[in-house]
Amino acid sequence: MSISENLNRIKSTIPKHVTLVAVSKTKPINDLMEVYNSGHRVFGENKVQEMVDKYDLMPKDVEWHMIGHVQSNKVKYMAPFVSLIHGVDNFKLLKEINKQAKKNNRTINCLLQIKIAEEDSKFGMSADDASKIFASDSLKEFKNIKITGVMGMATFTDNKNQIKEEFNRLKFIFDNLKELETENCKLETISMGMSGDYQLAIACGSNMIRVGSSIFGSRNYN
Numbered sequence: 751m752s753i754s755e756n757l758n759r760i761k762s763t764i765p766k767h768v769t770l771v772a773v774s775k776t777k778p779i780n781d782l783m784e785v786y787n788s789g790h791r792v793f794g795e796n797k798v799q800e801m802v803d804k805y806d807l808m809p810k811d812v813e814w815h816m817i818g819h820v821q822s823n824k825v826k827y828m829a830p831f832v833s834l835i836h837g838v839d840n841f842k843l844l845k846e847i848n849k850q851a852k853k854n855n856r857t858i859n860c861l862l863q864i865k866i867a868e869e870d871s872k873f874g875m876s877a878d879d880a881s882k883i884f885a886s887d888s889l890k891e892f893k894n895i896k897i898t899g900v901m902g903m904a905t906f907t908d909n910k911n912q913i914k915e916e917f918n919r920l921k922f923i924f925d926n927l928k929e930l931e932t933e934n935c936k937l938e939t940i941s942m943g944m945s946g947d948y949q950l951a952i953a954c955g956s957n958m959i960r961v962g963s964s965i966f967g968s969r970n971y972n
């Protein structure tokens with residue numbers, strides 16, 4: 751199946767309230783344009799430099815999501831255009847995003863990445879860390895960011911029950927954090943689910959899925 755057929759098949763099977771992020775990392779502009787020409791506008795990248803390069807080449811009504819781990823010193827490159835940063839996992843990074851957003855006269859939406867997987871390799875903060883950020887006084891001073899939700903990645907495993915448990919845990923954490931809402935923390939988004947598990951994620955309450963290989967085909971890292 752072609753890229754646009756893949757896209758349309760996925761779009762036809764997900765509920766309206768779920769946002770599809772087309773994860774285009776490592777893929778050439780032609781592939782992104784095929785998705786764009788099918789009417790899709792939301793793209794996700796996991797490396798700042800690659801996203802900046804693609805931003806320059808793509809039409810300007812694309813909504814760019816940074817879904818990877820972000821180093822503070824790279825925030826300035828995407829601050830002029832990024833629409834959602836999924837992988838915010840520490841306070842220092844929030845501070846830097848606020849600073850760069852302010853320089854660009856923008857408000858940047860952020861998701862807190864919560865660690866739900868067992869593996870050590872997955873980034874993210876604990877639910878406790880997230881509540882502490884919500885409760886902190888300095889967050890109120892960050893006028894140029896909005897925390898709009900949470901993001902998580904399940905363990906890489908075939909064990910559906912484990913994945914389901916981890917997704918349910920993220921939904922539970924989201925519901926609890928929602929109670930703590932403040933001026934610039936208004937939780938709406940649960941970003942969870944990828945090619946292999948997005949249906950399960952939606953069943954567990956996800957309303958934003960990040961799908962790469964099921965749209966673009968498998969990635970070649972050479």
Ligand SMILES: *Cc1c(COP(=O)(O)O)cnc(C)c1O
Nearest residue numbers: 773796817944945960961962963
């Ligand atoms: C690559 C990536 C995805 C998409 O993975 P697929 O399995 O190809 O759908 C989703 N989320 C993150 C954070 C990624 O890095």
